[in-house]
Amino acid sequence: MIPACPLRSLPRGEAFRLDVEPPIAVFHTEDGEIYAIDDTCTHQDASLADGWLEGCEVECPLHASKFDLRTGQVDAPPAKLPVRTHRVVVEDDTIFVVPSDAPANLPPGVAVRCQGAA
């Protein structure tokens, strides 16, 4: 379980990027739900925390793929693969993330870069 940020520092409608490898995006929806998904779009190298949050969906800031925050599924192309979702725990006014142990669907250029750095 990784501490992400204090709950009060993440108002509704906002997102936070957790700098783990690969990074995780934490969203606080207008309805008050908190979700965590992989931050890197599965299409190309863009940060979903920078995206456009609408309901339970985030639109990628680069080519407008849409991902369902609850399931990670692609709701609109060009992305073809889902992002992973991560479990969120809120304790003592702090948001914690439990990273998924499934393999991440990193986009082509990024996957090569991460492997190269390893």
Next chain:
Amino acid sequence: MRTVAVVGASLAGLSAARALRDQGYDGGLVLIGDEPHRPYDRPPLSKEFLAGRMSEADLALETETEDLDATWILGAAAEALDPGERAVRLGDGRSVRADAVVIATGASARTLPGTERLSGVHTLRTLDDARALRADLAGAGRLVVIGAGFIGAEIASTARTLGLHVTLVEPASAPLAAAIGAEMGAVVAGLQAGQGVEVLCGTGVREVTGTARAAGAPRVDGVILTDGRRVPADVVVVGIGARPGVGWLAGSGVDVGDGVLCDATGATTLPGVIAVGDCAAWFDPAAGSHRRVEHWTGAVRRPAVAVRALLAGASAGSGSDIRPPEPPYFWSDQCGTRIQFAGHARPGDEITVEEGSLADRSFVAVYRRGDRPVAVLGIDLPRPFTRWRKRLAADALRSPAPAA
């Protein structure tokens, strides 16, 4: 409607085919493309693919499980559209009858007259072009890029990361000036120079020179500029824009100007024929004129609008649910930065930095005409950029276009 033929099997054609199926069309669907390849994505050709960070398989636009229930005719060019028969005639003699036709033939790279006889001179539009350029750059030391539009500027930047000595030559006063204006273009010139690209603006090319070889075509060896300077080169890329693929429409009754002339929903002058993507010049109510938009996002989003009008039939043309097209949007990756732009810039627009700073090379700048925001540029600040882009789109929807 029993059969729809889509001519041009790339981004806009595929998006139109998807839109037809998404919107419930269940008749015959034929996609015709002159390239031998399944639809692939072009933007990486000047970026990740050229740099070797993306493979050909990564460029595929279709998903593995996607099934459009379509007939694909690849490697065959459409040569004519016969309005009477409502048939697309192919170069190999075949003919495809269709009740409706989607024109999605894109654009092809402009060439520099006189350079065709030289080896080592490239343009970049197709996968085959990109393979050839990538192979040629691998053994080269010096690259000259003629034209600092998006594709030229991106190739210059990618080639720098590959270790080449790069000169970027542009007759206008700054890179990307036609799209983002000279003032912000100068910022991009700074990014390019900072990365080690030699940027020569305000000068054209008088001649591309070559050396005769024992066998084969003469090999390019340099460029002579209009001011008389000579720049040596092992490889030259010509990035001077693209020409819409409309030649095959001659005699079809489809009106053509700079691209296929369409109304604000993509309908051409021939009933049952629509045009989308880089080849299409849709009427823009806000500008009061036709405008050809050559960006990826337009090729993805506009087909759904055109297909809706097509399926609704003639009644759609006067419908009240016709929305003005959303402001064009594009991105460009160069010099390790991400450039994003939405809207239309014109000389004389007032430009203010709304967030970040020019000095940090990370900012959002808004272009205003009168008091009205008309365009937004973002450099490495995607979040505030996206907010401005959404705002421009909402403004465009809300305020009716000025009467033409």
